[in-house]
Amino acid sequence: MTPLSSQATPLDAGWDIEQKQVLKALDRRQGIDKGFSWLALLAVIFSLFVLVVLLVDILIDGVPVLSWNFLTSFPSRRPEAAGIVSALVGTIWVMVLVALFTFPIGVGAGIFLEEFVPDSLIAKAVEINISNLAGVPSIIYGLLGLQVFVRILFPITQGRSVLSGALTLALLVLPIVIIATRESLRSIPGSLRQAGFALGATRWQVIRSHVFPLALPGILTGVILALSRAIGETAPLITIGALTYIPFLPELSLRGLQSPFTVLPIQIFNWVSRPQADFHALAAGAIIVLMVILLLMNATAIYLRNRFQK
Amino acid sequence: MTSQSVSPVATEAALRAKNVSVYYGSALAVRDVNLDIFKHEITAFIGPSGCGKSTLLRCFNRTNDLIPGARVEGKAMFHGTDLYAKDIDPVYVRRRIGMVFQKPNPFTKSIYENIAFAARINGYKGDMDELVENSLRRAALWDEVKDKLRQSGLSLSGGQQQRLCIARTIAIEPEVILMDEPCSALDPISTLQIEELMKELESRYTIVIVTHNMQQASRISDKTAFFNAEATESGNKVGYLVEYGDTEQIFNDPREQATQDYVSGRFG
Ligand SMILES: Nc1ncnc2c1ncn2[C@@H]1O[C@H](COP(=O)(O)OP(=O)(O)OP(=O)(O)O)[C@@H](O)[C@H]1O
Ligand SMILES: [Mg+2]
Numbered sequence: 001m002t003p004l005s006s007q008a009t010p011l012d013a014g015w016d017i018e019q020k021q022v023l024k025a026l027d028r029r030q031g032i033d034k035g036f037s038w039l040a041l042l043a044v045i046f047s048l049f050v051l052v053v054l055l056v057d058i059l060i061d062g063v064p065v066l067s068w069n070f071l072t073s074f075p076s077r078r079p080e081a082a083g084i085v086s087a088l089v090g091t092i093w094v095m096v097l098v099a100l101f102t103f104p105i106g107v108g109a110g111i112f113l114e115e116f117v118p119d120s121l122i123a124k125a126v127e128i129n130i131s132n133l134a135g136v137p138s139i140i141y142g143l144l145g146l147q148v149f150v151r152i153l154f155p156i157t158q159g160r161s162v163l164s165g166a167l168t169l170a171l172l173v174l175p176i177v178i179i180a181t182r183e184s185l186r187s188i189p190g191s192l193r194q195a196g197f198a199l200g201a202t203r204w205q206v207i208r209s210h211v212f213p214l215a216l217p218g219i220l221t222g223v224i225l226a227l228s229r230a231i232g233e234t235a236p237l238i239t240i241g242a243l244t245y246i247p248f249l250p251e252l253s254l255r256g257l258q259s260p261f262t263v264l265p266i267q268i269f270n271w272v273s274r275p276q277a278d279f280h281a282l283a284a285g286a287i288i289v290l291m292v293i294l295l296l297m298n299a300t301a302i303y304l305r306n307r308f309q310k
Numbered sequence: 311m312t313s314q315s316v317s318p319v320a321t322e323a324a325l326r327a328k329n330v331s332v333y334y335g336s337a338l339a340v341r342d343v344n345l346d347i348f349k350h351e352i353t354a355f356i357g358p359s360g361c362g363k364s365t366l367l368r369c370f371n372r373t374n375d376l377i378p379g380a381r382v383e384g385k386a387m388f389h390g391t392d393l394y395a396k397d398i399d400p401v402y403v404r405r406r407i408g409m410v411f412q413k414p415n416p417f418t419k420s421i422y423e424n425i426a427f428a429a430r431i432n433g434y435k436g437d438m439d440e441l442v443e444n445s446l447r448r449a450a451l452w453d454e455v456k457d458k459l460r461q462s463g464l465s466l467s468g469g470q471q472q473r474l475c476i477a478r479t480i481a482i483e484p485e486v487i488l489m490d491e492p493c494s495a496l497d498p499i500s501t502l503q504i505e506e507l508m509k510e511l512e513s514r515y516t517i518v519i520v521t522h523n524m525q526q527a528s529r530i531s532d533k534t535a536f537f538n539a540e541a542t543e544s545g546n547k548v549g550y551l552v553e554y555g556d557t558e559q560i561f562n563d564p565r566e567q568a569t570q571d572y573v574s575g576r577f578g
Contacts, residue, residue, distance in 0.1 A: 119378050190376070191415040195475070198373060199428040199482060200405025209427060210417050 062284030070285055074247045075267065079278035084286050086246040087267035090162065091231065091293065093250060094263055097166030098230050102177050103223055110181025115207055134175035141172040142239025150240050158258035160241040162250055165261060168236050173226035180222020184215040217305040224301035228294055234265040242266055264290045324349040324486055324516040325370050329384035332365050332374065339365050340549040342384070345535060352512055354527040354557065355520045357537030357572070362549030363520045364412060367488050370518070371407035372400040405432060408484035412491045414471035416463030421455050421474060424463045428478045441481055449477035450503030468495040476504065480511065487511070489519040493526065505530050524573055527557065534560040536569045
């Protein structure tokens with residue numbers, strides 16, 4: 001007696017007619033379904049193709065120059081002797097500092113704005129401003145950093161130093177971290193907060209024990225995205241006057257924070273803009289190193305996210 | 311103080327609503343409710359969907375504060391103290407007046423931790439294992455979960471989750487328990503167990519329960535409040551208290567025709 005059975009009772013006969021139409025319509029719907037998945041696949045193939053071409057190009061140029069010497073030598077006028085050690089160490093220094101500044105400040109600001117500030121005009125104005133800040137061209141942050149960190153805060157930063165660079169990049173990516181934190185907190189259902197409050201928990205207890213742990217994976221993703229952006233930035237660092245030729249390493253101390261620095265993108269930029277092809281190969285090598293660092297950072301983020309999601 | 315076991319004739323009002331109106335933004339949701347909820351009694355709120363039962367219930371432990379735009383007018387009082395007075399800490403209010411929500415909302419932690427958290431933040435110093443077991447037993451959930459206390463509260467079925475929320479609420483021993491349709495996701499057996507629990511709790515606590523189940527209201531409650539909603543000129547519905555009295559009277563001899571229609575199932 002099911003509609004699909006072929007034994008025709010009067011009722012089933014009625015079904016039979018419609019069944020044909022339904023099946024025909026279903027064929028069409030499935031066709032659209034297939035068509036769309038093909039289109040989506042095409043989009044993926046296209047973007048992957050561009051990426052692969054870029055990667056292959058870089059790898060062909062860059063792999064031959066990769067060596068222990070390349071990683072441990074200072075830049076030089078002779079391409080055979082040139083390496084990236086000062087840029088690599090500079091990048092690591094700056095990234096660690098940027099992470100140390102942005103995580104507590106960005107996440108703290110995000111939590112405050114999302115959980116503690118009552119909805120008001122001022123809160124809305126702050127929110128809009130932060131979204132806008134995320135879209136401000138990075139060179140503007142460079143100018144800001146030049147004035148505030150390099151000039152005004154000279155006694156603390158000693159001018160064009162690692163510290164100035166890190167603070168400038170931190171400013172640049174703070175809006176991203178704040179927005180990611182807020183989005184992540186917003187996705188936690190309100191019923192969970194109510195559950196905590198109804199048991200006599202304070203706002204902080206509810207956030208600390210129930211909301212934040214759930215939001216953390218999303219927050220971490222945001223932080224890593226922000227750091228990935230910072231690691232590739234050149235313009236603001238050039239604006240604050242990071243040097244391109246650094247024949248020494250900053251010492252591992254507070255004093256080291258105040259020493260001049262360079263980072264990988266600046267080194268790459270410098271090499272690419274020289275006429276000799278040998279330097280272009282060095283640039284490709286440095287790009288590979290930069291990409292490996294980026295991949296490592298993303299891998300860390302995914303690892304942390306999976307750990308916290310449990 | 312002298313003889314606790316003798317139930318007093320006219321008990322004291324634990325909660326009192328005086329001209330309470332609640333707005334969501336500019337929309338009036340419930341208007342002008344006057345009602346006394348008596349100590350050591352079960353009070354049932356009944357009425358059609360959307361008439362503001364949950365809204366009024368939330369006034370009594372200030373969970374409306376958490377809804378952006380919600381505003382309470384009039385006075386909601388707890389043993390004569392205005393719950394909305396300037397010097398009253400809502401956290402303290404909620405610790406003494408617990409709530410079980412309409413939709414189960416266990417924490418995304420283990421079953422054990424769901425209860426332990428509630429106890430810990432409120433300064434419980436005793437044996438935690440014992441408290442967890444007792445609370446789960448009283449909420450008629452122990453036998454089902456005793457072997458998987460470390461599993462996530464979300465791994466339970468809807469009805470089990472609701473009982474976990476009840477267990478969590480009674481674990482901290484509030485004076486008043488507000489229950490918003492606690493049995494709407496439960497099978498008849500668990501429902502009966504929860505009703506037995508409420509009966510047992512009644513001697514020590516004050517309970518307010520919202521329910522759509524007329525039999526449940528008549529079975530367990532001492533007093534019943536019937537709410538209804540009427541449309542205003544602007545089109546949105548405003549809830550109001552139609553009739554409040556002993557459950558016996560509301561179900562058998564209501565003063566209002568609307569009450570009569572509702573409790574006998576001839577509504578709308
Ligand atoms: N968070 C909210 N924001 C805006 N309006 C709300 C909110 N909660 C409830 N309302 C409105 O207030 C009115 C009363 O809702 P309430 O949830 O109190 O009804 P209820 O009697 O509990 O209904 P039910 O029996 O379906 O649970 C409804 O018109 C609803 O639209
Ligand atoms: Mg409700």
